[in-house]
Amino acid sequence: xxxxxxxxxxxxxxVNYGKDYGKLVVIVDVVDQxxxxxxxxxxxxxxxxxxxxxxxxxxxxxxxxxxxxxxxEAMEKADVKNKWESSSWGRKxxxxxxxxxxxxxxxxxxxxxxxxxxxVIKQELTKLKKENASSI
Amino acid sequence: xxxxxxxxxxxxxxxxxxGVGKYSRSKMYHKRGLWAIKAKNGGVFPCHEPNPKPATxxxxxxxxxxxxxxxxxxxxxxxPKPTKxxxxxxxxxxxxxxxxxxxxxxxxxxxxxxxxxxLVTGPFKINGVPLRRVNQSYVIxxxxxxxxxxxxxxxxxDKYFAKEVENKKKKTEGEFFEAEKEDKKKLPEDKKEDQKxxxxxxxxxxxxxxxxxxxxxxxFSLKSGMKPHELVF
Numbered sequence: 001x002x003x004x005x006x007x008x009x010x011x012x013x014x015v016n017y018g019k020d021y022g023k024l025v026v027i028v029d030v031v032d033q034x035x036x037x038x039x040x041x042x043x044x045x046x047x048x049x050x051x052x053x054x055x056x057x058x059x060x061x062x063x064x065x066x067x068x069x070x071x072x073e074a075m076e077k078a079d080v081k082n083k084w085e086s087s088s089w090g091r092k093x094x095x096x097x098x099x100x101x102x103x104x105x106x107x108x109x110x111x112x113x114x115x116x117x118x119x120v121i122k123q124e125l126t127k128l129k130k131e132n133a134s135s136i
Numbered sequence: 137x138x139x140x141x142x143x144x145x146x147x148x149x150x151x152x153x154x155g156v157g158k159y160s161r162s163k164m165y166h167k168r169g170l171w172a173i174k175a176k177n178g179g180v181f182p183c184h185e186p187n188p189k190p191a192t193x194x195x196x197x198x199x200x201x202x203x204x205x206x207x208x209x210x211x212x213x214x215x216p217k218p219t220k221x222x223x224x225x226x227x228x229x230x231x232x233x234x235x236x237x238x239x240x241x242x243x244x245x246x247x248x249x250x251x252x253x254x255l256v257t258g259p260f261k262i263n264g265v266p267l268r269r270v271n272q273s274y275v276i277x278x279x280x281x282x283x284x285x286x287x288x289x290x291x292x293x294d295k296y297f298a299k300e301v302e303n304k305k306k307k308t309e310g311e312f313f314e315a316e317k318e319d320k321k322k323l324p325e326d327k328k329e330d331q332k333x334x335x336x337x338x339x340x341x342x343x344x345x346x347x348x349x350x351x352x353x354x355x356f357s358l359k360s361g362m363k364p365h366e367l368v369f
Contacts, residue, residue, distance in 0.1 A: 104232070104242075104369050105280040108351045 005055040007036065010062045012080055013053040022093070024084060025053070026075070029065050037065065041072050058083050219252030224277040228284040231256065232276040232356045232369070238265050240355035244282055244338060251294045259335035262342070262352045267331055269297055278369045282348075287337050291330070 005011070011027045020043060029037035031047050038053070039045040045068075060078040062071060075081075084090040102110065148167045149157040159167060169181045225231070229245045231254070243265050246255045254272055258265030342348050358364065 100366065101368055103280065104278045104356070104367075105230070105348070105351055108354065109347055112347060112350070 005057060007050065007055065008059065009064055010060045010074075012056050012058040012060065012084075013038070014056060015048070015052055016054050017052045018048075024056075024080065026060060026062070026071065027053075028062065028071070039066075039068070039071055041068070041075065056084070056089070057087070218248060218250055219272055221248050221254075222272065222277060224279070225254070225272070225275075226281065228282045230278045230280040230282065230352070231270075232278060233265075233270060233274065234276060235274045236270075238263075238268075240357055241265050242278070242352050242354070242356060243270075244284070244352070245277075246284065246287070246292075246334075247289050249292070249294050253294070255289070255292055257331070257334055257338070258352070259338045259342070260331050261335055261339060262349060267292065267327075267334065269294075276369055280348075280351075282338065282345075283341050284338065287334060289334075 007027060007030065009028060009030075013025055013027060015021055015023045015025055020040075023040055023043065025038045025040040025043070025048070027036045028039045028045065031037055034051075035047045035049050036053070037045065038048045045065075058078070058080055060074045060080060062074045066074065085094065149159050149164055152158050157164075165171065173179060173181050225245055225248075227245060227247055231243050231245050233239060233241050233243055233256075241258070241263050243256045243258055243263070246257060246267075248254055249269065251269075252272070253269040254275065255267065256265070256270045257267045260266050339349075342352065
């Protein structure tokens with residue numbers, strides 16, 4: 001299977017270890033075989049090992065090591081935030097965060113909602129079953 | 137020559153380093169009291185007449201001298217303060233009880249008593265927990281809060297919850313062998329009335345929030361996959 005996501009200048013990656021865990025960063029330069037120079041609008045530009053990054057499908061058009069302002073403009077132009085949040089990977093992360101921040105009361109309300117939903121589904125299912133059985 | 141003092145006067149101006157005093161000339165002027173020592177007063181610092189001391193009672197010599205010198209323990213004037221209340225526990229917070237008869241019940245916090253224990257109520261109609269005292273350590277504070285302003289909690293203190301003292305009756309020999317007739321202790325009516333008064337107000341606020349009543353009626357339990365150190369309460 002050939003590689004589809006390459007390390008290149010402008011590749012957007014997700015940090016999967018360390019202080020900036022969960023952040024979206026942009027690769028702005030490659031230091032050596034193992035490390036990249038990485039930047040994001042809300043962090044100081046710094047090096048990170050590739051092992052700490054998971055590449056995403058999103059790339060942006062930037063020169064090598066752009067100024068913060070150019071980086072932010074390029075990210076706006078490529079609409080990185082919306083692309084990420086509408087991708088299935090991004091949506092899953094958002095849901096995970098929401099679930100982790102649920103209150104004890106929220107979890108109770110969630111349980112009631114799940115029971116209600118499954119009740120409605122079961123009703124429909126039994127209705128369909130009955131129709132099917134009667135038609136046979 | 138002026139009268140010699142018994143002890144040579146020690147300077148009121150300590151040295152910071154040799155040659156440099158801590159206080160300036162004007163400060164020293166004030167410290168020595170030169171602003172008040174004037175010729176018209178006789179060259180002494182003026183002072184009020186001392187208040188006449190009240191007459192002390194005549195002390196009688198003690199009747200008994202102990203053989204050995206007994207050391208008196210040092211005086212302890214420490215007054216213990218009520219336990220520090222966790223910042224997450226404020227009046228109206230929903231708490232989860234972790235131990236005891238009502239383990240797992242979700243309960244409303246009312247106030248902290250002077251002994252440090254927390255005053256808590258079910259409300260009784262919702263989950264069967266009466267007005268009760270509970271230790272802060274056996275409680276998880278959730279972030280759900282109910283508005284309890286308007287409830288009067290002044291009459292509840294530690295004395296309210298003290299056990300009632302029975303008067304002991306002397307038993308004759310015959311009565312000893314009889315089975316002890318103990319009537320089951322009934323809750324006095326006024327305590328029931330107090331419970332109802334507090335609950336009436338609380339239940340109104342609770343019914344204002346959807347599903348809160350069912351939440352308080354249910355017990356909390358850890359299910360499979362729940363990690364307490366990762367749960368947000």
